[in-house]
Amino acid sequence: MTLLHMSFYSTFTLSCLGLAFHRTHLVSALLCLETMMLSMYIALTMWPIQMQTSSQTLLPILMLTFSACEAGTGLALLVASTRTHGSDHLHNFNLLQC
Amino acid sequence: MDLTLILTSSTLLTLTILLTPIILPLLSNSSKNTPTTITNTVKTSFLVSLIPMTIHLYSGTEGLTYLWEWKFLMNFKIPISLKMDFYSLTFFPIALFVSWSILQFATWYMASDPHITKFFTYLLLFLITMLILIIANNLFILFIGWEGVGIMSFLLISWWHGRAEANTAAIQAVLYNRIGDIGLIFCMAWLAYTMNTWEMQQLSSTHQIPTLPLLGLVLAATGKSAQFGLHPWLPAAMEGPTPVSALLHSSTMVVAGIFLLIRTNPLFNNNQTILTLCLCLGALSTLFAATCALTQNDIKKIIAFSTSSQLGLMMVAIGLNLPELAFLHISTHAFFKAMLFLCSGSIIHNLNGEQDIRKMGGLQKMLPTTTSCLTIGNLALMGTPFLAGFYSKDQIIESLNTSYLNSWALLLTLLATSFTAVYTIRMTTLVQSGFVRIPPLTPMNENNPAVINPITRLALGSIMAGMLITSYIPPTKTPPTTMPLNIKITALLVTALGIILALELSKMAQTLIIKKQNPLHNFSTSLGYFNPLTHRFNVTHIMTGSQTIASHLMDLSWYKLLGPEGLASSQLAATKLATSLHSGSIKAYLGSFALSILIMIISTY
Numbered sequence: 188m189t190l191l192h193m194s195f196y197s198t199f200t201l202s203c204l205g206l207a208f209h210r211t212h213l214v215s216a217l218l219c220l221e222t223m224m225l226s227m228y229i230a231l232t233m234w235p236i237q238m239q240t241s242s243q244t245l246l247p248i249l250m251l252t253f254s255a256c257e258a259g260t261g262l263a264l265l266v267a268s269t270r271t272h273g274s275d276h277l278h279n280f281n282l283l284q285c
Numbered sequence: 286m287d288l289t290l291i292l293t294s295s296t297l298l299t300l301t302i303l304l305t306p307i308i309l310p311l312l313s314n315s316s317k318n319t320p321t322t323i324t325n326t327v328k329t330s331f332l333v334s335l336i337p338m339t340i341h342l343y344s345g346t347e348g349l350t351y352l353w354e355w356k357f358l359m360n361f362k363i364p365i366s367l368k369m370d371f372y373s374l375t376f377f378p379i380a381l382f383v384s385w386s387i388l389q390f391a392t393w394y395m396a397s398d399p400h401i402t403k404f405f406t407y408l409l410l411f412l413i414t415m416l417i418l419i420i421a422n423n424l425f426i427l428f429i430g431w432e433g434v435g436i437m438s439f440l441l442i443s444w445w446h447g448r449a450e451a452n453t454a455a456i457q458a459v460l461y462n463r464i465g466d467i468g469l470i471f472c473m474a475w476l477a478y479t480m481n482t483w484e485m486q487q488l489s490s491t492h493q494i495p496t497l498p499l500l501g502l503v504l505a506a507t508g509k510s511a512q513f514g515l516h517p518w519l520p521a522a523m524e525g526p527t528p529v530s531a532l533l534h535s536s537t538m539v540v541a542g543i544f545l546l547i548r549t550n551p552l553f554n555n556n557q558t559i560l561t562l563c564l565c566l567g568a569l570s571t572l573f574a575a576t577c578a579l580t581q582n583d584i585k586k587i588i589a590f591s592t593s594s595q596l597g598l599m600m601v602a603i604g605l606n607l608p609e610l611a612f613l614h615i616s617t618h619a620f621f622k623a624m625l626f627l628c629s630g631s632i633i634h635n636l637n638g639e640q641d642i643r644k645m646g647g648l649q650k651m652l653p654t655t656t657s658c659l660t661i662g663n664l665a666l667m668g669t670p671f672l673a674g675f676y677s678k679d680q681i682i683e684s685l686n687t688s689y690l691n692s693w694a695l696l697l698t699l700l701a702t703s704f705t706a707v708y709t710i711r712m713t714t715l716v717q718s719g720f721v722r723i724p725p726l727t728p729m730n731e732n733n734p735a736v737i738n739p740i741t742r743l744a745l746g747s748i749m750a751g752m753l754i755t756s757y758i759p760p761t762k763t764p765p766t767t768m769p770l771n772i773k774i775t776a777l778l779v780t781a782l783g784i785i786l787a788l789e790l791s792k793m794a795q796t797l798i799i800k801k802q803n804p805l806h807n808f809s810t811s812l813g814y815f816n817p818l819t820h821r822f823n824v825t826h827i828m829t830g831s832q833t834i835a836s837h838l839m840d841l842s843w844y845k846l847l848g849p850e851g852l853a854s855s856q857l858a859a860t861k862l863a864t865s866l867h868s869g870s871i872k873a874y875l876g877s878f879a880l881s882i883l884i885m886i887i888s889t890y
Contacts, residue, residue: 200886207879216875283869 191233198226213268213275217261224254288340293348295336296369296420299377302330303413307406320395323405324388327412331381341374342757349422361481368422368485371758372547372612376419379616382746383536383623384412386739390627391528393735394634404444408532411437415537419544424473424483427545431469431509434538435462441533442525454521461518465508465542468501475501489551499559502549503566510542510596513570517816519593520577523585527630530585535592535626536619543599543615547608554606561691564604568694568701571597573813575704579711580809583640584629587712591666592622594701601698602681605688609761614677617751621665621673624743628659631736632716635729642712647721652731656717658744663709665747667780668702676751678702680764682776687765699779706783707790714791 202222209215231247265275272279306323309316340346348369355363388408395401411434418430435458443455475498476483506512511519522534533539546563553559571594578590595618602611633640635652649656661672668678682702685695731737771778800806808814844850866873 196886200882203882204879207875207882209875277871280871281869282871282874 195226195230195233199223199230202226209277211276211278213265213277213280216277217258217265220261221254221258224250224257228254288344288346289348292337292340292346292369292374293350295333295340296348296367296374296377297350299330299334299337299381300413300416300420302326302333303409303416306409307413318402318406320388320392320401320405323402323409324385324392327381327385327388327409331378331385334377334381337369338374338378341369341371347371347374361477363423363425363483365426366422366484367420367426369420372544373420375612375616375754375758376544377416379619379750380412380415380419380537383619383743384408384532386743387528387532387623387627389735390531390630390739391526393733394528394630395526404441404526407437407441407444408528411441411533411538415541418541422485424469424476424485427548428469428473431466431541431545434533434541435459435466435509438462438522438533438538441529442522444525444529448524451524454518454524457521458518461511461515462508464515465505468504468508469545470501472498472501472505485548488549494552494556496556496558499553499556500562502546502553503559503562506542506546506600507566508542509545510539510600511570511593512542512566512597512600513573514566516570516574516593517812517819520586520589520812523583523589527585527626527633530589531623531626531630534589535622539592539596540599540615540619543596543603543611546600546603547612550603550608560604560606562604563600564694565691567597567600567602567604568697569597570594570600571701572697572704573597575701575708576809577812578708579704580806581708582643584632584642584645584712584716585626585640587642587708588622588625588629591625591705591708594705595622595666597701598678598681598698601685601694604694605681605684605690607681607684607762610677610681610684613754613758614681616754617665617673617677617747620743620746620750621662624658624740624747625662625666627740627743628655628662631655631731631740632659635731636723636727639723642715644722645716646719646723647717648723649717651729654737655731655740658740659717660713661744661747663713667706667709667784668776670777671752673747673749673751676755679776683765683768683773686772686775687768699775702776703779703783703786706780707787710784710787711791714788719795 202219205219206216206223209219228247228251231250235241235243235246268280269275303326306318306326310318337348350367350369352365352367355365357363388405391405391408392401395404398404414430414433414437416430418427418434421427421430439455439459442458443451445451473483476488480487482488508515519534519539523530525533574590574593574597578587578594581587581590595614599611599614599618602608602614632645632648632652632655635655636645639645665672665674668674668682670679682698685698811817866877
């Protein structure tokens with residue numbers, strides 16, 4: 188694959204791993220999530236240019252919209268969890284109870 | 286005149302007379318036993334038992350009595366049958382004569398014992414069970430007598446039961462005898478299964494009997510007659526009083542094993558394996574016991590090892606397929622061995638309990654009768670020509686030299702014969718002659734008729750018995766008639782060599798230098814290292830083995846590791862691993878998320 192493709196793959200993979208293996212803060216997880224969105228945005232943008240299909244130029248914009256919503260949701264969750272748990276330290280969170 | 290009737294009746298009368306002191310006190314309250322009555326009972330019994338023996342010698346009459354039949358199973362009935370043949374009719378007077386002398390001696394020896402009547406009753410019970418063993422015609426009655434003598438041996442060895450060594454020795458005797466009993470019971474079971482009988486007359490079979498039941502018989506003889514391997518109980522049994530040692534462990538009980546082999550001889554006299562086994566076992570026992578006797582310092586232990594050595598010689602005679610010679614040796618050996626024990630008892634009592642020969646000496650002038658009879662007994666033991674021991678011992682050694690046999694057995698037996706001379710001379714010189722080593726204020730008095738009469742009676746027996754028995758009993762197997770001169774005098778030569786060696790060594794030992802230890806001396810002193818080796822190793826291995834099987838294998842392994850608890854523990858381990866994912870931590874959740882993403886990415890290739 189080309190250098191471009193490899194950079195998309197590696198960014199996505201690295202930020203996935205970063206999402207999974209963060210250490211302490213929820214906000215770093217959200218940042219990694221943003222990086223994943225970013226790499227997907229750039230990949231989606233490169234795609235119609237390479238394939239010369241200009242009708243799919245819409246796709247990155249759509250994705251960006253949803254990405255923004257999701258970022259907002261994530262930040263809202265961050266704020267809510269800081270309200271209830273006192274900080275955004277991940278080891279305070281438990282999946283089984285709020 | 287119906288000789289058979291007189292024979293049978295007088296034998297049964299002998300046994301009944303012996304039972305009288307036991308039954309009469311139970312029937313009426315006024316009759317009490319005393320040592321004197323029991324001694325007189327045995328004397329009467331001896332005199333009565335001379336009648337059937339004379340009848341047998343005169344006309345060759347043999348008797349067989351069926352008293353009652355125990356209908357055990359439908360086709361297996363056990364009669365109480367008594368066999369009065371050459372062996373039993375000859376041994377009865379001998380055993381009763383020796384017992385009478387010993388009981389008379391015991392009235393003096395145990396005079397200070399508060400329970401002397403119980404002692405005499407025990408000795409009488411022992412005598413009765415021994416005679417039951419001798420006269421038995423089937424293995425069941427013999428087994429009753431066998432167990433009876435074992436029990437009485439236990440009770441009598443631990444007579445002074447306040448002494449821990451006496452109790453240990455009694456338990457040791459019972460344990461070793463029990464191991465022999467396993468062999469006897471095994472053989473009886475095999476016989477009951479195969480031949481459906483325990484009668485002696487039906488014991489010889491035409492086809493070859495397999496070796497295993499006969500090995501059981503040899504094991505029984507090894508246990509009861511203290512052959513090598515099951516021998517330690519005999520020296521330890523010297524913890525009992527001297528009359529016990531004289532009666533049980535020299536003349537009568539220990540010959541029960543040999544007597545069993547004599548009685549069941551038709552079973553194995555064509556089985557060369559068993560005969561060779563008896564030969565080699567006997568040769569080994571006789572040499573081992575003679576080696577151990579060389580360095581003993583306790584007079585009773587020397588005589589005990591001497592008994593063990595002579596028992597080995599009897600076993601050698603059985604191995605040569607000469608049971609009559611073994612029986613002859615049993616008969617003559619009873620006389621001089623009992624007398625040796627009685628002499629040692631007299632010496633011990635007169636020295637106020639001293640049993641160490643290093644602390645005796647010069648007793649010839651102080652106890653003339655006792656020491657003279659001790660010398661006669663020792664000469665008879667060594668096989669001096671024409672004393673009692675000569676007739677049996679010399680015949681056995683002549684037959685050894687002229688038979689086709691294992692030369693190792695021959696060598697061992699000859700060596701043991703010379704060792705016999707060595708330790709006998711050692712004991713004689715240290716006890717009787719030389720300088721006096723006893724404490725100065727030792728009042729000695731042997732002038733009691735209860736001491737002198739038994740000892741001199743047995744001395745007379747030691748001198749005459751061999752000649753009397755061989756002149757009146759024609760041999761059933763032809764003895765070897767011609768042999769070269771050096772074969773003929775082999776026994777005398779090795780004995781003379783032993784005597785010269787012993788005298789030379791005793792001269793060396795008069796100087797008071799403590800000699801250095803060397804391995805041979807240590808071997809002899811520590812009885813061949815047999816006792817600590819077997820008593821520790823065997824027991825340790827058996828106990829660890831049983832612990833492994835019972836505790837480790839069953840409890841821990843099958844129940845805990847592989848069974849129910851093992852299942853539980855393996856499930857528990859798996860569950861613990863799995864529940865770490867259920868803790869609700871975001872980290873684990875995101876970790877599984879990353880894992881799935883990685884798998885997805887890799888799978889696109």
